[in-house]
Amino acid sequence: xIHIGIDAMGGDHAPAKIVEGAILATQKDKELVITLFGKSExxxxxxxxxxxxxxxxxxxxxxxxxEGEDKxxxxxxxxxDSSLVVALTxxxxxxxxxxxxxxxxxxxxxGAIFVTGRIRGISRPAITGAYPxxxxxxxxxxxxxxxxxxxxHLLEFAKMGxxxxxxxxxxxxxxxxxxxxxxxxxxGNELTKAAYALLKExxxxxxxxxxxxxxxxxxIVDVLVCDGFTGNTVLxxxxxxxxxxxxxxxxxxxxxxxxxxxALMMKDSLKKMKESLNYEEVGGAVLLGVxxxxxxxxxxxxxxxxxxxxxxxxxxxxxxxxDKIKAIVKEESTEK
Amino acid sequence: xIHIGIDAMGGDHAPAKIVEGAILATQKDKELVITLFGKSExxxxxxxxxxxxxxxxxxxxxxxxxEGEDKxxxxxxxxxDSSLVVALTxxxxxxxxxxxxxxxxxxxxxGAIFVTGRIRGISRPAITGAYPxxxxxxxxxxxxxxxxxxxxHLLEFAKMGxxxxxxxxxxxxxxxxxxxxxxxxxxGNELTKAAYALLKExxxxxxxxxxxxxxxxxxIVDVLVCDGFTGNTVLxxxxxxxxxxxxxxxxxxxxxxxxxxxALMMKDSLKKMKESLNYEEVGGAVLLGVxxxxxxxxxxxxxxxxxxxxxxxxxxxxxxxxDKIKAIVKEESTEK
Numbered sequence: 001x002i003h004i005g006i007d008a009m010g011g012d013h014a015p016a017k018i019v020e021g022a023i024l025a026t027q028k029d030k031e032l033v034i035t036l037f038g039k040s041e042x043x044x045x046x047x048x049x050x051x052x053x054x055x056x057x058x059x060x061x062x063x064x065x066x067e068g069e070d071k072x073x074x075x076x077x078x079x080x081d082s083s084l085v086v087a088l089t090x091x092x093x094x095x096x097x098x099x100x101x102x103x104x105x106x107x108x109x110x111g112a113i114f115v116t117g118r119i120r121g122i123s124r125p126a127i128t129g130a131y132p133x134x135x136x137x138x139x140x141x142x143x144x145x146x147x148x149x150x151x152x153h154l155l156e157f158a159k160m161g162x163x164x165x166x167x168x169x170x171x172x173x174x175x176x177x178x179x180x181x182x183x184x185x186x187x188g189n190e191l192t193k194a195a196y197a198l199l200k201e202x203x204x205x206x207x208x209x210x211x212x213x214x215x216x217x218x219x220i221v222d223v224l225v226c227d228g229f230t231g232n233t234v235l236x237x238x239x240x241x242x243x244x245x246x247x248x249x250x251x252x253x254x255x256x257x258x259x260x261x262x263a264l265m266m267k268d269s270l271k272k273m274k275e276s277l278n279y280e281e282v283g284g285a286v287l288l289g290v291x292x293x294x295x296x297x298x299x300x301x302x303x304x305x306x307x308x309x310x311x312x313x314x315x316x317x318x319x320x321x322x323d324k325i326k327a328i329v330k331e332e333s334t335e336k
Numbered sequence: 337x338i339h340i341g342i343d344a345m346g347g348d349h350a351p352a353k354i355v356e357g358a359i360l361a362t363q364k365d366k367e368l369v370i371t372l373f374g375k376s377e378x379x380x381x382x383x384x385x386x387x388x389x390x391x392x393x394x395x396x397x398x399x400x401x402x403e404g405e406d407k408x409x410x411x412x413x414x415x416x417d418s419s420l421v422v423a424l425t426x427x428x429x430x431x432x433x434x435x436x437x438x439x440x441x442x443x444x445x446x447g448a449i450f451v452t453g454r455i456r457g458i459s460r461p462a463i464t465g466a467y468p469x470x471x472x473x474x475x476x477x478x479x480x481x482x483x484x485x486x487x488x489h490l491l492e493f494a495k496m497g498x499x500x501x502x503x504x505x506x507x508x509x510x511x512x513x514x515x516x517x518x519x520x521x522x523x524g525n526e527l528t529k530a531a532y533a534l535l536k537e538x539x540x541x542x543x544x545x546x547x548x549x550x551x552x553x554x555x556i557v558d559v560l561v562c563d564g565f566t567g568n569t570v571l572x573x574x575x576x577x578x579x580x581x582x583x584x585x586x587x588x589x590x591x592x593x594x595x596x597x598x599a600l601m602m603k604d605s606l607k608k609m610k611e612s613l614n615y616e617e618v619g620g621a622v623l624l625g626v627x628x629x630x631x632x633x634x635x636x637x638x639x640x641x642x643x644x645x646x647x648x649x650x651x652x653x654x655x656x657x658x659d660k661i662k663a664i665v666k667e668e669s670t671e672k
Contacts, residue, residue, distance in 0.1 A: 133580075134584060188565070189563075213572030213573035214576035217573070217580040218580065227525070233515065236548050241553050241573075241574050248470060253602065256605055262600065263602055265595060265598025266595045266598035269589055269598075
């Protein structure tokens with residue numbers, strides 16, 4: 001069995017949709033045993049109207065809640081009896097195989113690092129997401145855990161990202177690209193110029209060179225590496241541009257009766273297109289480099305998106321994600 | 337009269353479309369006198385079939401050409417008789433009021449700094465573009481001249497950008513935003529956190545706080561400030577996402593006869609939307625902080641886009657852009 005801890009109090013639709021998502025996941029994956037961490041009366045209320053396998057849904061009562069606006073490190077230190085901190089403690093104690101939360105991202109990162117702990121040899125765990133390219137999801141890291149990084153950190157990200165691409169998307173020999181402002185080795189800022197040199201020399205990855213902004217949505221590599229400031233901006237800007245284009249299209253259509261009729265006829269095509277950009281379908285981001293599987297579901301997750309995040313977390317555990325990252329680090333220290 | 341120097345050898349469609357664009361500009365603005373710098377036999381060939389006012393089109397023969405793949409600083413130093421270097425030299429000597437080029441961007445920046453020269457008190461000239469938001473063009477700098485900057489540089493960009501927004505888009509009291517990964521003052525990397533503090537204290541600008549990626553296309557500020565790495569990535573990614581969405585839409589349409597008919601009916605609306613995203617219409621980017629008006633037209637500019645860039649350059653000169661930047665810097669040194 002795979003034991004998954006759920007922060008039942010995190011996210012815009014907690015706990016009701018989180019609880020529903022957990023039950024949905026147990027129905028889809030028969031190996032899952034889920035522990036819901038949170039205020040028991042609220043969890044019980046959410047569970048009351050649902051039918052589920054009582055053998056596979058446990059509740060651990062916690063009294064505190066980390067809110068979206070709480071300062072991450074402070075919240076982790078002060079709210080010891082929060083759903084998030086108690087779940088991450090059980091992950092550290094190996095009572096759980098994975099933890100999934102739709103709550104405060106900063107607190108999840110801080111908690112994963114300070115409560116669960118880093119993998120020895122990884123200096124900076126990275127939030128790893130799936131960028132929705134025209135060719136499918138592209139593993140992208142870091143997307144927000146580390147606003148300032150060194151070239152060496154980017155090399156760590158490249159290695160963890162390659163491994164993750166194999167595990168999560170079954171790429172045999174994934175290509176790695178570096179976000180940069182030109183394709184030549186000499187282009188970029190101090191960080192990317194130095195990182196290019198490191199990535200190029202690294203034999204354990206398949207470095208494909210720099211990737212400029214305009215090529216990101218084309219999915220020309222399997223793994224995209226960047227600092228957390230750049231990654232976060234890239235993901236949010238993509239969302240913003242897509243939203244803006246859809247609203248411009250809507251506006252243009254509304255101002256014109258012929259176009260309106262045309263749009264109605266195109267409705268299915270447009271819907272299909274929007275779905276392929278839907279972050280919710282992808283099933284959350286994963287924090288690579290901590291000693292346990294930690295998955296962040298989108299804050300606005302409802303039951304379907306949240307259950308997808310749980311199923312992903314189970315897959316990562318099954319495939320031995322954490323042990324494989326440890327093996328990479330070990331190989332390295334042996335080589336040196 | 338306003339004297340504009342044109343790098344007739346720069347750009348994908350040089351010199352023919354550059355020359356046509358120059359003539360188009362003289363027809364639209366009767367105060368323009370244009371000097372075309374380049375290989376005279378090629379310029380003459382392009383001029384041969386055109387009718388134009390010979391009093392207002394001059395040619396200065398140069399023998400060398402800086403190519404797109406040339407290394408900027410090296411090219412500026414070695415190719416002393418290139419169209420770009422000779423034009424920028426005449427700008428320094430005040431024989432010209434402005435220079436416009438569609439050629440190698442890096443060489444234009446290097447030449448403007450090393451040949452024409454910086455304004456005293458400006459440490460880093462910035463390439464300033466117009467990001468096409470849903471509310472119209474948003475002044476954005478730096479978009480590629482400075483991959484690594486300090487908080488103080490971002491403050492200079494904010495001041496120059498505010499002034500430019502007044503001159504180019506007639507905003508009376510433009511708002512300034514900082515690209516960042518969260519809206520709170522404490523969010524960001526070391527650079528943006530320090531820059532936030534500086535911008536907040538600066539009384540000569542109207543600082544509106546941080547702008548996250550998803551809000552960039554919404555045009556929630558008049559002036560957007562960032563380092564050149566971020567700005568370049570933001571512009572190119574926006575272009576990439578828009579292109580990708582249009583090609584997805586095309587694909588979706590082609591796979592479905594009903595949608596195809598619908599798309600035909602929507603054609604005008606879609607065309608209008610694409611036009612509003614057209615960088616060419618905006619008329620090029622300007623290098624703020626050098627001692628002369630220097631405008632970079634898009635490399636793929638044809639006659640219309642190039643003539644727009646020239647008309648913009650004339651407007652900037654007419655409004656005293658360079659003198660006004662000098663005045664900002666002077667005020668400051670007097671205050672201190």
